Amino acid sequence: MAKRYGKPTSEVTQEDWKRANGFKYPSIVHTALDAGLRPIEVGRAKTHWVDVSNSTLRIPEEDSTKNEDNWTVSLRHETTKYLSRWLEERELYEKYEDTDSLWLTRHSNPYSSSSLRYVLDAVCEIAEINRDISWYAIRHSTGTYMAREEGLAAAQSQLRHHNIETTAKYDQAPVEDRRDALDNMG
Known part of the structure; x- marks a missing residue:
């Protein structure tokens, strides 16, 4: 935590732990798994894509990759819960104030293939998956x-x-x- 937030270990608080264990990464991974999102689609994802009440992701044609249609994809109820909680949590972070981006990296950039590689490597390490995914x-x-x-x-x-x-x-x-x-x- 100290390294992540750039502070001495003695100054890490319970609030830092709560902030670190949020719903951002679970919502990214679960949504990508359900929707089969390409890396560029994770980077382009907008808050208005999420339809919590219908457990769907609605991707408008202007944000669609490799085609020119509006798309509606199904989401599991568990994924919808993660997204709902992430949308609430997202409001707490200043970097999201002037953007409708669903997810941003810790440097306030949209996700890319390389930043998602980092996320996936961390998830595999936590889950003790010892293969390249x-x-x-x-x-x-x-x-x-x-x-x-x-x-x-x-x-x-x-x-x-x-x-x-x-x-x-x-x-x-x-x-x-x-x-x-x-x-x-x-």
Whole structure:
């Protein structure tokens, strides 16, 4: 805490610990996982994208990456809780006063691939995950899981792909699932 806030260890207070254990990082990671956000989309995310009452993220076409459509993606209720709490907490920080950016780095910049790499490395260290994971691995996991559980159309919509062929690469049903499907066919 002392290093993080640039103060002597003896001056670290309980308030510093509360501030450090906020909802910013859980909201970033959970939202990125649910929505399959690209790094540039994390950086572009705005407060008005968040629709807490409907557990959705509404990405307008002007902020959309790689396409020209408005997108609505689903969020888990747990993610919505983190986002709701983050939006409340966000109001406490001066750096957010004149911006509608959903998240900013500690240097008041929008997140980028490199700053998200730092976040992901820290999360992996805390979770004792000893492998190299990229931000796009989160997106790929979302696409693969959504394709497996709900089909390619759901994955296409959640990942914001115009072309189903782009989404098809996420259709990686395990051998066991394909074997079960064949067995069920008779």
